[in-house]
Amino acid sequence: MTEGGAAELARVVEALLFLSPDPVPVGDLIDACEVGEVQIRNALDVLAEDLAPGRRGLVLREVAGGFVLATEPAAEHAARRLLARPKTPPLTAAQAETLAIVAYLQPVSRPEIARIRGVSSESAVQTLGERGLIEEAGRSRFGAVIYRTTELFERLFGLGSLEDLPDVSAFDPTPEDAAELRERLLRAGEQRAAP
Amino acid sequence: MTEGGAAELARVVEALLFLSPDPVPVGDLIDACEVGEVQIRNALDVLAEDLAPGRRGLVLREVAGGFVLATEPAAEHAARRLLARPKTPPLTAAQAETLAIVAYLQPVSRPEIARIRGVSSESAVQTLGERGLIEEAGRSRFGAVIYRTTELFERLFGLGSLEDLPDVSAFDPTPEDAAELRERLLRAGEQRAAP
Amino acid sequence: MRTADLELDLDVFAGPFDLLLAIVLREEISLLEVELGAIVLAYMEHLDEEGELDLEAATEFLVLIAALLELKSRLMLPAEEEPELDLGPEEAADELLARMLEYRRYKDAGAELSRRFADNRPYLYRSAPLPPELRRISLEASRQAYDPERLGLALGDLLTPPPVVDTSHIRPTVSLELRLEVLRGLLLRASRIDFDEAFGAEDRLTQAVTIFALLEMHKKGEATWSQRENFGPIEITGERRGAGSGAAR
Numbered sequence: 001m002t003e004g005g006a007a008e009l010a011r012v013v014e015a016l017l018f019l020s021p022d023p024v025p026v027g028d029l030i031d032a033c034e035v036g037e038v039q040i041r042n043a044l045d046v047l048a049e050d051l052a053p054g055r056r057g058l059v060l061r062e063v064a065g066g067f068v069l070a071t072e073p074a075a076e077h078a079a080r081r082l083l084a085r086p087k088t089p090p091l092t093a094a095q096a097e098t099l100a101i102v103a104y105l106q107p108v109s110r111p112e113i114a115r116i117r118g119v120s121s122e123s124a125v126q127t128l129g130e131r132g133l134i135e136e137a138g139r140s141r142f143g144a145v146i147y148r149t150t151e152l153f154e155r156l157f158g159l160g161s162l163e164d165l166p167d168v169s170a171f172d173p174t175p176e177d178a179a180e181l182r183e184r185l186l187r188a189g190e191q192r193a194a195p
Numbered sequence: 196m197t198e199g200g201a202a203e204l205a206r207v208v209e210a211l212l213f214l215s216p217d218p219v220p221v222g223d224l225i226d227a228c229e230v231g232e233v234q235i236r237n238a239l240d241v242l243a244e245d246l247a248p249g250r251r252g253l254v255l256r257e258v259a260g261g262f263v264l265a266t267e268p269a270a271e272h273a274a275r276r277l278l279a280r281p282k283t284p285p286l287t288a289a290q291a292e293t294l295a296i297v298a299y300l301q302p303v304s305r306p307e308i309a310r311i312r313g314v315s316s317e318s319a320v321q322t323l324g325e326r327g328l329i330e331e332a333g334r335s336r337f338g339a340v341i342y343r344t345t346e347l348f349e350r351l352f353g354l355g356s357l358e359d360l361p362d363v364s365a366f367d368p369t370p371e372d373a374a375e376l377r378e379r380l381l382r383a384g385e386q387r388a389a390p
Numbered sequence: 391m392r393t394a395d396l397e398l399d400l401d402v403f404a405g406p407f408d409l410l411l412a413i414v415l416r417e418e419i420s421l422l423e424v425e426l427g428a429i430v431l432a433y434m435e436h437l438d439e440e441g442e443l444d445l446e447a448a449t450e451f452l453v454l455i456a457a458l459l460e461l462k463s464r465l466m467l468p469a470e471e472e473p474e475l476d477l478g479p480e481e482a483a484d485e486l487l488a489r490m491l492e493y494r495r496y497k498d499a500g501a502e503l504s505r506r507f508a509d510n511r512p513y514l515y516r517s518a519p520l521p522p523e524l525r526r527i528s529l530e531a532s533r534q535a536y537d538p539e540r541l542g543l544a545l546g547d548l549l550t551p552p553p554v555v556d557t558s559h560i561r562p563t564v565s566l567e568l569r570l571e572v573l574r575g576l577l578l579r580a581s582r583i584d585f586d587e588a589f590g591a592e593d594r595l596t597q598a599v600t601i602f603a604l605l606e607m608h609k610k611g612e613a614t615w616s617q618r619e620n621f622g623p624i625e626i627t628g629e630r631r632g633a634g635s636g637a638a639r
Contacts, residue, residue: 087511
């Protein structure tokens with residue numbers, strides 16, 4: 001395909017992404033445009049270049065398994081004024097922990113979440129569900145509802161897919177930290193045992 | 196305002212128009228961006244230039260209510276392929292009954308459908324309408340919307356015309372009854388509804 | 391060190407592990423020596439740091455304080471002779487440690503998710519209905535997806551009259567359903583009915599119920615009626631049925 005062809009296809013792709021309410025997978029773009037994958041990838045490259053940060057009011061993002069247009073961060077303030085859309089509240093610590101457990105262990109049941117957090121996590125689970133970040137994914141063998149993250153979760157957290165989550169072992173404490181914690185636990189127990 | 200300022204503001208305006216489903220009046224842009232009318236007009240000029248026909252997948256349009264982004268016509272074919280796919284999930288029992296009534300009795304009013312089925316059929320009628328299987332065909336003298344099937348209905352059922360609907364006598368449990376189909380359906384419906 | 395205490399911790403302690411961590415790491419004292427009042431203060435401080443004092447936090451706190459009360463009261467009772475325990479002190483500490491470390495992993499992962507959430511919040515997405523020309527389903531692209539027999543079957547079901555109930559033993563009353571049926575039957579044959587002509591010969595109760603049935607039909611948009619003057623003739627007009635019965639044969 002010629003250079004001009006890629007630019008032209010990039011325009012069509014931009015229009016498709018503008019119209020589509022959800023991120024569009026590459027396969028769907030190929031079908032819709034009736035071209036090959038190479039052409040679509042080229043067109044996406046052209047579009048990504050045209051919409052590179054700082055060039056236009058829009059940027060191209062790859063999230064939730066597809067491509068989507070979004071406004072650039074510089075426009076956020078004016079956009080919230082225009083649409084009277086309040087800033088979404090940040091996640092509470094309880095929500096963030098619960099979401100992390102669901103994201104890494106999915107599908108995961110509520111008792112399992114409660115076991116890891118040490119507290120019943122009903123309200124965090126419910127709020128995350130209401131915010132559209134997690135959803136029910138059936139029931140476990142024991143009848144407990146199990147949860148998984150949603151496409152919206154990937155979109156709002158800028159993840160191309162769940163594969164893009166950082167490796168959970170990155171959050172494990174260092175062996176030294178673990179050893180120190182163990183030491184303190186034992187010491188606390190000893191103090192308690194000898195009043 | 197400097198040239199750079201106008202370009203920057205044009206990006207914000209592009210973002211605002213991207214987010215807004217309806218045309219945005221200039222006054223709203225002024226309020227959202229917290230700048231004067233001259234700056235907004237300049238930014239709109241810059242944006243109109245950037246989005247001149249043939250340059251991008253989007254174009255800037257001024258319509259009655261203000262400014263709006265739209266896709267360029269060249270993308271329409273692909274957009275149709277991507278987004279206007281017929282939705283054909285299996286019909287529920289309520290939808291099949293409602294559709295059968297409309298297909299065989301058309302034109303038929305919603306109160307009549309409800310009487311034959313013995314239950315209000317609002318949601319089935321709405322879903323069939325959204326899927327393009329039935330459409331409104333005016334109103335009865337009493338203001339009730341009347342329905343008929345669409346060309347898409349014939350297509351999705353593989354019918355050359357309405358004449359090709361299966362002969363109902365093959366499914367008729369009371370073939371000896373010579374009364375008109377509509378009358379018999381209403382009678383059976385009322386018997387069902389009677390306590 | 392009495393292993394029972396650690397076991398007791400595992401069984402009874404139901405508070406947030408981050409608090410347990412905080413107590414163990416920061417205070418470096420045993421739970422037995424902690425004034426419950428100090429726990430309250432420590433927890434309030436903890437909530438303060440979190441910047442949230444919502445219902446969930448309050449519930450967690452209640453669960454925690456109840457658990458601690460039970461824990462402390464058990465600790466203060468004289469210890470009984472302990473039977474042989476499966477867990478040695480080291481193993482018990484390890485088990486508690488494993489749970490605390492697992493918790494800490496997801497706590498930190500949660501913090502990372504919160505950062506990502508904040509980083510991605512300024513990107514806004516469009517949410518607009520499709521332009522009208524795209525909302526229509528494309529006729530050219532459509533293929534047969536349904537079996538027409540489904541419609542015939544559905545209609546057959548609708549034509550099946552319910553089993554007839556024998557009501558011969560019931561003394562005759564005037565039923566609204568029957569009056570509706572009569573009215574609908576008449577309106578099927580004629581678009582206009584004169585009330586007196588049709589029902590003048592009926593008894594008063596039947597006439598009254600017929601009027602009631604008319605109200606019902608008016609409500610449903612099936613019929614309307616007019617009376618030009620008090621006690622004048624009542625003319626009932628039915629909803630005109632659609633012409634013919636489509637493809638029905």
